[in-house]
Amino acid sequence: MDEHDPTDQAAAEEQAERAREIALTMDLCLRIGEMLLSSGAGAADVTATMRSVADHLGLRSAEIDVTFTALSMSHQRSTEDVPTLMVRHVQQRDIDYEDLTAVDHLVRDVLTDQADLYLARSRMATIVSMGHALPRWAVTVASAVMAAAVGVFLGGGPVVSAVAAVAAVLIDRVQLALARRRFPFFYLQVAGGAIATLLAAGVAATPIDVDPSLVVTANIIMLLAGIGLMGAVQDALTGFYLTSSARLIEVMMATAGIIAGVALGISVVDAIGFELGQLVPGKLGVSDLPAVLLGAAVSAAAFSVASYAPRRAVLPIAAITAVAAGISQAVAVAGFGRPASAGAAAFFIGLVAYAVAGRVRVPPLVVAVPAIVPFLPGLSIYRGLTFLADGGFFVSQGILALMTAISVAIALASGVILGEYVAQPLKREARRLESRLAGPRLVGPFRAMTRAERRALKRLSND
Template sequence: MDDQRELNLTLDLCLRIGEVLLSSGAGAADVTATMQSVARHLGLRHPEIDVTFTSVSMSFHGSPEEPPVLMIRKIKSKDIDYEDLTQVDHLVRDLLANRMDLYLARSRMATIVSTGHPWPRWSVTLAWGLMCASVAVFLGGGPLVALIASAAAMTIDRAQLRLARRRLPTFYLQVAGGAIATLFAVAVAATPLEVDLSLVITANIVMLLAGIGFMGAIQDALTGFYVTAGARVIEALLATAGIIAGVSGGLSVADVLGIDLGRLVPGQALGHHVLIGVVGAAVSAAAFAFACYAPWRVLVPIALTSGLATLLHAVVADSGFGRTWAAATGAFTVGLVAYAVAGRFRVPPLVVAVSAIVPLLPGLSIYRGLSLLSAGGPATSQGMFAMMTAASVAVALASGVILGEYLAQPLKRETRRLEERLAGPRLVGPLRVPRRGRSRAPRVS
């Protein structure tokens, strides 16, 4: 009975760890590998693990004469909390290093999932406002543009929070966000103020894109988890479609009212001065990390990483390679640096990578495409091309980060057998697989 109880507790712990990792944006390969590492260390040899977008299941068959034990946990959508992700990552590492046993790990896991966010919700709203103001500066906007973008962002955050409490799907939250951003611009355009309102809309589009899991979808596709990848791609497409619907609806309102919001001139991604643009990108990345409850100690490294990637992005773009290759270069730099930064400041590389690429998200291409499509006529083809550019930039960002992580991570002897089964870099979870014989396998009675 004791062995059966220990088996059930082990499976439950692995599933709870997998739930937190998957809901925080970790790839299915990382989730599976982490659960296997924990199970193996606690004595379960060759458990069967199945990860989908909405559930995690794990089974163990100790003997052909005994029925298998199967447990399933549904994945509940929740706000991204990088503090919880970091604590779970530390729990797994401590467990594999024999600094705690099964029962202490379960107690610590219960504390992690039951503890609230590390700082109040209103501070997150302020962080979203700072992020959008910084993106506006990154795009070349002045203080007034940054102020309007910040006010729109905070309004979007509070509106989405209230709609989420009413359990509206993410698609409608994104529609509301895109509409609010555009209507803010329409309202300001009706005043005598002379402001480049296209930058206001673009900055808020970047904010809405920041929560979409492009990286997880690409990572799952590259590592062979096609079902989970397909589900994440569909979710990302629906969320992006919601942004497009909201912004296009606001542009239609502007056309009906006869208000001209202006047209965004491409190629002004760093505004009028490279240094100001780099600083804006760095602050926006740190603000996004704060809004996702990343630990304080990693905010400055994230800002520096994002600033470096943005600078390289500008250099490649100015060299004539195009926005897609420039985005891929910046993302590759993020992936290459994120592994070292994450190890130094004791956070999962996912926290650094996702936050640092936020300023490079294709908000500019999406707004340009929508504005050209709304103009109609010969501009329609240019609008479609801009939307395709946005899609290619999103793929380049995700694949560039993953390639950088792959080259940055050392292939240790203990992980080679696992990496043969689960190809790809590890953005979450330990690299070391415990050796055989460290713990005794539970006998099922």
């Protein structure tokens, strides 16, 4: 006679299968969160996306905690059961909007019942393991195009754009070599700033007529483009202060690396008796406006290509940036300062990013971040460093210029997020489902489908 009751054995097998599904669901949510967080998404977006997936797959009592370096998720089926806890450390990587878009589509398919748990896990593994459609050298070319276009946006001529492009190629290859040897990002930024300054000074020492300050400024903007200040500001606004602090420190260290590199280059140039000159921006005439708009559009499009954004989003990003550059110039002509003009442009970008991103089927973050690239405060950073290098009376002006750079950076990030607040009001269903969400969504689903909507979708697919 069998000592084991078949009913008890079946219940034990069912309980084991349920525990296995819980573990697989938590692992999927953590992998999704890791991909979003490492790509620059805000902690509020990551938390809300993970909660949406977990709720939809049956883990309605899961607890989620997001920090800058780790994700944790716990679930307890009942007070009598031992809780399950899983932790995943975030591996910081380069900006990758191709994978970010793929994960965003995967989340939407899960929430619309077009992908179950096992299919979602398979697709997630494919996303992580697959390479990019673009070869690595194409990123170097895109970086060169971006630096050249920023030179045009700043009012430089063909020679400035050409030298800035060459400097961008050198910076990208040197940074890639240092990254492969596991140098911290700070030293990569130091190398980039020093290369830009020394190359600009070397070209200016030849008979070639070039403004070295514009070359350095264009490459400073290129180096600033990969810094995730928007995520830091979004985390601060949405209550994730620990993650925001960590991201702000990362931003400060990366920017300090640029400042150190440029300052090193200026010191070397001064030691050999050469004058780089201070960049004093003048008023742009109406005849310069087409070049400014074109430079802004091309630089944003090139940065999106360098970040592996889907091709269908490149032209819309360029168009949005051109309009934003026009708004920025109009605000500046009206007599407002640099932070106000940058903030106005960023507000417009945030206002339209949600609608445009929906049209081209990418997260709004993919549209917003490249579009603010031309407005990054490379000009103020360079002016501040040159004033500080002069010493004496100019020190106060240098400090003021660096403070202006900080103000512009904050205006850009907060302007984009404010635009999202206006353009993307939260629905009541999203508030109920995503209780911890306290701000606009730049990544992830905006609300979960109701059961009636899912049934209607199934009927349409069956027909």
